[in-house]
Amino acid sequence: MIQEQYILIDCGECTQLLLKRNHIKPGKIRHILISHLHGDHYFGLIGLLSSLHLYGRKSKLNLYGPPELLNIINSQLKASATKLIFELNFVPLDPGMHGTIFEHDNFTIQTFPLNHSITCHGFLIKEKPKQRKIIKDQLPENIRLQDIVTMKNGQNVYDENDNIIYHHKDYTLPPKRSLSYAYCSDTAYDPGIVKYIKSADLLYHESTFATDMAKRAALTYHSTSEEAARIAKDAGVGKLLLGHYSTRYKDLSILLEQARSVFKESYLSQEGETVEIND
Amino acid sequence: MIQEQYILIDCGECTQLLLKRNHIKPGKIRHILISHLHGDHYFGLIGLLSSLHLYGRKSKLNLYGPPELLNIINSQLKASATKLIFELNFVPLDPGMHGTIFEHDNFTIQTFPLNHSITCHGFLIKEKPKQRKIIKDQLPENIRLQDIVTMKNGQNVYDENDNIIYHHKDYTLPPKRSLSYAYCSDTAYDPGIVKYIKSADLLYHESTFATDMAKRAALTYHSTSEEAARIAKDAGVGKLLLGHYSTRYKDLSILLEQARSVFKESYLSQEGETVEIND
Numbered sequence: 001m002i003q004e005q006y007i008l009i010d011c012g013e014c015t016q017l018l019l020k021r022n023h024i025k026p027g028k029i030r031h032i033l034i035s036h037l038h039g040d041h042y043f044g045l046i047g048l049l050s051s052l053h054l055y056g057r058k059s060k061l062n063l064y065g066p067p068e069l070l071n072i073i074n075s076q077l078k079a080s081a082t083k084l085i086f087e088l089n090f091v092p093l094d095p096g097m098h099g100t101i102f103e104h105d106n107f108t109i110q111t112f113p114l115n116h117s118i119t120c121h122g123f124l125i126k127e128k129p130k131q132r133k134i135i136k137d138q139l140p141e142n143i144r145l146q147d148i149v150t151m152k153n154g155q156n157v158y159d160e161n162d163n164i165i166y167h168h169k170d171y172t173l174p175p176k177r178s179l180s181y182a183y184c185s186d187t188a189y190d191p192g193i194v195k196y197i198k199s200a201d202l203l204y205h206e207s208t209f210a211t212d213m214a215k216r217a218a219l220t221y222h223s224t225s226e227e228a229a230r231i232a233k234d235a236g237v238g239k240l241l242l243g244h245y246s247t248r249y250k251d252l253s254i255l256l257e258q259a260r261s262v263f264k265e266s267y268l269s270q271e272g273e274t275v276e277i278n279d
Numbered sequence: 280m281i282q283e284q285y286i287l288i289d290c291g292e293c294t295q296l297l298l299k300r301n302h303i304k305p306g307k308i309r310h311i312l313i314s315h316l317h318g319d320h321y322f323g324l325i326g327l328l329s330s331l332h333l334y335g336r337k338s339k340l341n342l343y344g345p346p347e348l349l350n351i352i353n354s355q356l357k358a359s360a361t362k363l364i365f366e367l368n369f370v371p372l373d374p375g376m377h378g379t380i381f382e383h384d385n386f387t388i389q390t391f392p393l394n395h396s397i398t399c400h401g402f403l404i405k406e407k408p409k410q411r412k413i414i415k416d417q418l419p420e421n422i423r424l425q426d427i428v429t430m431k432n433g434q435n436v437y438d439e440n441d442n443i444i445y446h447h448k449d450y451t452l453p454p455k456r457s458l459s460y461a462y463c464s465d466t467a468y469d470p471g472i473v474k475y476i477k478s479a480d481l482l483y484h485e486s487t488f489a490t491d492m493a494k495r496a497a498l499t500y501h502s503t504s505e506e507a508a509r510i511a512k513d514a515g516v517g518k519l520l521l522g523h524y525s526t527r528y529k530d531l532s533i534l535l536e537q538a539r540s541v542f543k544e545s546y547l548s549q550e551g552e553t554v555e556i557n558d
Contacts (some may be wrong), residue, residue: 037359076351
């Protein structure tokens with residue numbers, strides 16, 4: 001959730017069930033981002049859309065994903081003679097695409113290419129620069145509201161009547177940091193990703209294997225947790241969330257240890273967990 | 280399961296999860312029957328097929344369903360660049376179709392049309408006539424093995440050497456009854472179904488609504504439990520299993536009572552329940 005907007009990234013089978021179990025109302029979701037068309041990342045989408053339809057959703061839903069996704073959805077809607085009662089705004093993500101795919105007053109959603117066996121997209125959700133904070137006690141008494149707005153936006157104000165310049169730095173404090181979350185689902189280790197996720201506060205990066213399986217990771221276009229940590233370190237992110245673990249690891253501590261040997265702020269993601277990003 | 284063959288009828292989202300919870304190995308399934316293309320009856324199919332692929336299934340899987348289903352599956356396999364490593368034998372069920380769709384040495388699977396808002400198929404799984412039971416003590420000492428087989432199949436034997444007729448009824452008892460299971464997923468009340476499911480030992484028939492909602496049932500091409508019971512009675516089945524209950528009924532006893540007022544051998548089906556059909 002950002003700015004009261006719920007964003008769902010990827011939607012494997014039974015996502016509806018997990019949302020319910022974690023008390024998240026599906027109707028609140030405004031954006032669904034699908035990284036790629038392997039089943040564990042989207043087989044739950046058509047069920048979720050159908051439920052939103054049955055529950056009478058009214059508001060528009062933005063869906064971003066590989067172009068083929070639209071045909072897959074439409075053929076299933078057609079087969080059940082369903083015409084969605086809400087607007088589904090599909091934004092195709094072309095192979096290799098990078099840039100902004102959604103712009104809100106206060107944040108953007110960007111995509112960038114990952115390196116997987118099929119076309120795969122990473123996502124960056126980033127707050128826009130925030131306004132400077134007014135120091136109320138310092139404000140001149142006769143200052144106009146519009147001048148305060150100007151200074152909050154980091155510009156100085158020239159008062160023609162009094163022939164005075166109000167320097168914004170004298171009346172405001174620097175803005176809060178703009179926070180960001182980067183999501184790298186299935187991908188081989190690829191330093192080319194680093195430039196897209198520089199300084200993200202939180203990075204989710206897949207870590208399917210431990211270090212001894214590095215060859216298998218490369219072969220299957222997945223990463224080891226150590227490689228995920230290297231990406232995190234090189235991008236200078238705040239915190240790394242590991243995930244997409246191979247079922248061979250009953251005990252995940254080896255993945256965590258190997259990641260932390262490279263990047264201390266590494267953590268294991270867990271189903272149903274809430275991670276807050278704070279300034 | 281019939282004759283050691285597992286048959287899965289319909290496959291909603293999270294079917295994989297339910298199979299696991301009920302300790303049924305998906306690899307054992309030989310036939311999947313999809314009644315119609317409303318999501319609650321097939322959205323879990325692509326996930327199940329993908330898992331069978333990943334788990335290395337080798338044996339052929341027979342899939343029966345509306346023709347559009349093949350395109351829906353293939354477009355999803357194509358999008359993930361997946362070529363199934365097992366043979367998926369798809370048998371399209373055309374609208375209005377009735378007849379045998381699979382024939383085993385000991386049983387058949389038949390389909391017949393239901394009456395729903397989109398094309399929908401019922402199924403009848405039926406044992407073939409069984410062999411008569413030999414009365415060992417009565418057999419003449421010099422009788423040949425092939426003559427025993429002939430009598431088990433209900434035919435008399437003529438012994439040319441001795442110029443004797445062995446009447447099969449003197450040496451065999453009638454065979455065990457051939458058991459059958461009829462499955463009527465989503466359908467409006469339709470007496471036209473009765474002829475296809477005559478004398479089935481077990482009938483599953485949807486019963487979405489209680490009697491006071493009969494109009495809504497007809498409008499949405501569903502049935503009340505009383506209507507399901509009327510079908511069961513007219514078809515002279517052994518036992519009726521109700522199911523597909525509207526979520527409005529927190530307490531299902533009203534559905535059971537109303538069904539039993541028409542057909543005593545009515546029962547509520549429950550998730551994960553095993554129902555045996557015995558002679």
